[in-house]
Amino acid sequence: MTEEIIIAGFGGQGVLSMGKILAYSGMMQNKEVSWFPSYGPEMRGGTANVTVIISDERISSPILNKFDTAIILNQQSMDKFEDSVKKGGILIYDPNGITRHPNRTDINIYTIDASDEASKLGLAKVFNMFVLGGFLKLKPLIEPEYMRKGLEKSLPLRHHGMIPENEKAIEKGKEIIKAKYLVN
Amino acid sequence: MKDIRLMKGNEAIAEGVIRAGCDGYFGYPITPQSEVLEYLMANKTKERTGMIVLQAESEIASIHMVYGGAGAGKRVMTSSSSPGISLMQEGISFMAGTELPCLLLNVVRGGPGLGTIQPSQSDYFQTVKGGGHGDYKLIVLAPASVQEMYDFAKLGFDLAFKHRIQVMVLSDGAIGQMMEKVELDEQIPRLTDAEIKVKFPWATTGKTPDRERNIITSLDLNPVKQEIININLQKKFKHIQETEVRFERIMCDDAEYLFVAYGSSARICQKAVLLGRERGIKVGLLRPITLFPFPTVELAKLAKQVKGMLSVEMSAGQMVEDVRLSVNGAVPVEHYGRLGGIMPAPDEVLNVLEENFIKEKKYEPHTN
Secondary structure: OEEEEEEEEEOOOOHHHHHHHHHHHHHHOOOEEEEEEOOOHHHHOOEEEEEEEEEOOOOOOOOOOOEEEEEEOOHHHHHHHHHHEEEEEEEEEOOOOOOOOOOOOOOEEEEOOHHHHHHHOOOHHHHHHHHHHHHHHHOOOOOHHHHHHHHHHHOOHHHHHHHHHHHHHHHHHHHHOEEEEOOO | OOEEEEEEHHHHHHHHHHHOOOOEEEEOOOOOOHHHHHHHHHOOHHHHOOOEEEEOOOHHHHHHHHHHHHHOOOOEEEEEOHHHHHHOHHHHHHHHHHOOOEEEEEEEEOOOOOOOOOEOOOOHHHHHOOOOOOOOOOEEEOOOOHHHHHHHHHHHHHHHHHHOOEEEEEEEHHHHHOEEEEEEOOOOOOOOHHHHHHHOOOOOOOOOOOOOOOOOOOOOOOHHHHHHHHHHHHHHHHHHHHHOOOEEEEOOOOOOEEEEOOHHHHHHHHHHHHHHHHOOOOEEEEEEOEEEOOOHHHHHHHHOOOOEEEEEOOOOOOHHHHHHHHHOOOOOEEEEOOOOOOOOOHHHHHHHHHHHHHOOOOOOOOOO
């Protein structure tokens, strides 16, 4: 099993930390992982993205241009990464703020109203965990106990009080993800 | 239980030097390697091992602090990225002239000039061919993973002291910034002053009545003596060329075509090898781990086996010159690279290999 994922959105949406939590959890579950961020001009305002690979084997290239799953959280990232999903792969996006929806017919497309749901529940801070929950519903790569270990490892100690909220958001995310277009 | 962590390459080498018993780090921040200094500062090395971490006023000050520390027989280092390493060349040349051991780290960004902060490999010539003045070489280690960033801290110090030479870890923004699993070793204690006195009789640890004064200088105005100094340096480099070559062969045994790549390009090529095998192309990868000493003999051997080599490097073609020297015209060698901070994709380099060597194309063997 090798899962190659791109997560992309605005800086500040928790794109990099979502990837980090996923990678950490994978590592706790004894998988090979890599996390490769955009650290350049993007970090200084604008878009941010991270490539996460979770695998049972030694990871070859941490730098990729085709992905099994793309998680997309803003329009710029949609424009940039829609075409980089492998045929038959998955594209997950939050429609909030998206003006041009994906139109490929050879990939599976899902929507998740994570930002709406997060603000409704007063959990805007853990918006990214709703999205991660949605992904885990489709690709249950990580067991919940290892997700918890991943959260413990990747969040600084002063934020450990937030772990239950993170877990709640992950569970809610699993409920609210919806299929928009599926390849037969 | 093993201590396994998820770390950035920059953090891994910082943890590596602490655990390798480093005595002092002197550096100045620059993207994409500032995490090295940040990590060392945040880890309170003074309390952990007694290691000094100092943010100098400039790169030039940093390298000369390393010069001083190394002269006293201490395990010292600095790190920077391309423009900062350029500033350090004078100090590195002085250390070459005085045969002082140290660890240097260049997390390369695209140049020339301030260039970009994105990953690049365009400092190969500067590093491998001698960036400062004079006939000298550095041992150059090229990590291709976060684990190697960690491992090469200890290896780098060991080689530096074994040969009394400067060791450069030539990394790049991608290896520095990405996170992977790292397995950590036990802490190696720092040497005490008494141990340094015994182990390194050349160090300036204070004159004792039983020996001559140790003087560390690269200046000798007598040309006869200066030539002898240079001849001895060259003997050392030759010995290193014969004994310290390191490389990794990936699917080379039955390869008909070969990628040659180091650092993050080697990771990209590793994926390209897998993709190539799926397409039925017998392709392998030779990954130089030491860039000096270069795996010349191994490449010459492979030149008898393969039909073509593609040197992949994020530069306009620097390492490819050493690959061509190694195979000496026996087999066509081409270069592919992206510039200015762009990284090639695995299928991109595989397509180039196919176009150069496999699809109907007449090529002229390289002849100079």
